[in-house]
Amino acid sequence: xxxxxxxxxxxxxxxxxVSSPGRWIFILDAGRPGGRYVQLLVYEDGSIVAEASSxxxxxxxxxLSPEQEKAxxxxxxxxxxxxxxxxxxxxxxxxxxxxxxxxxxxLGAFDVAFQLCSSDxxxxxxxxxxxxxxxxxxxx
Numbered sequence: 001x002x003x004x005x006x007x008x009x010x011x012x013x014x015x016x017x018v019s020s021p022g023r024w025i026f027i028l029d030a031g032r033p034g035g036r037y038v039q040l041l042v043y044e045d046g047s048i049v050a051e052a053s054s055x056x057x058x059x060x061x062x063x064l065s066p067e068q069e070k071a072x073x074x075x076x077x078x079x080x081x082x083x084x085x086x087x088x089x090x091x092x093x094x095x096x097x098x099x100x101x102x103x104x105x106x107l108g109a110f111d112v113a114f115q116l117c118s119s120d121x122x123x124x125x126x127x128x129x130x131x132x133x134x135x136x137x138x139x140x
Contacts, residue, residue, distance in 0.1 A: 001121070001122055001123075001124065002118065002119055002120065002121060002122070003110055003111075003116050003117065003118050003119070003120050003121075003122050004118035004119065006028070006107070006110075006122050006124070007107055007118070010103040010106060010107065011099050011100055011103045013026070014026075014040065014042070014048070014097075014099040014102055014103055015099050017040070017042040017126070018042055018046045018048070018097060018099065021044065022044060022128050022129075023041070023042070023043055023044050023128065023129040023131065023132065024040075024041070024042040024126060024127070024128060024129065025039065025040070025041055025042075025126070025127055025128075025129050026039065026040040026042065026124065026125070026126050027039045027124070027125045027126075028106065028110075028122050028123070028124050029122065029123040029124075029125075030110055030114045030116055030120070030122060031116075031120070031121070035053075035058070035062045036052075036053050036058065036062055036064075036114045037052070037053050038050065038051065038052045038053075038106045038109050038110070039051050040102065040106070041129070043135040043136065043137070044132070044135070045095050045135050045137050045138070046094065046095040046096060046097055046137070047091070047092055047093050047094060047095065047097060047135045047136040047137040048091070048092040048097045048102055048136075049089065049090075049091050049092075049136060050089065050090045050091075050092075050102055050105055050106065051087040051088065051089050052072065052077060052087060052088040052089075052105075052109045052113070053087055053088075054080040054086060054087045054088050055069075056080055056082065056086045056087070057086065057087070064113060068112075068113040068114075068115070069113070071108075071112040071113050072088050072108075072109065072112075072113045075104075075105060075108040075109075075112065075113075076090060076101075076105060076108075077089065077090055077105065077109070078090060088109075090102075090105055091136050092136070093135075093136035093137050094136075094137055095137050110122065
């Protein structure tokens with residue numbers, strides 16, 4: 001889909017995952033798979049963990065500049081911290097997540113840090129996670 005379509009529909013997509021039974025993984029690739037991406041893990045209780053790819057996994061022209069990394073911090077992403085959190089991350093540890101805030105973080109990563117424009121393609125994949133257990137809302 002085009003980024004403009006994602007911008008229009010993202011809040012609704014996140015709300016659909018939050019309201020659907022199960023644990024969902026939603027991956028959005030900015031361009032080609034294996035490059036820059038944002039992924040959401042939507043837990044069965046509604047809590048959400050968002051991750052944006054970091055230089056720990058990016059190569060060559062996909063690597064983020066210091067300015068792009070600073071932009072991620074400014075918009076509210078938490079910095080990677082090896083070994084446990086190798087990507088940029090944000091957590092909605094609640095059963096009532098602010099889906100607009102999550103969408104804003106995702107779109108901000110695409111717009112500001114990844115520097116996509118409205119006509120650029122974003123590939124989305126959703127699949128169910130078989131893992132169960134603690135969630136951010138239950139204290140992990």
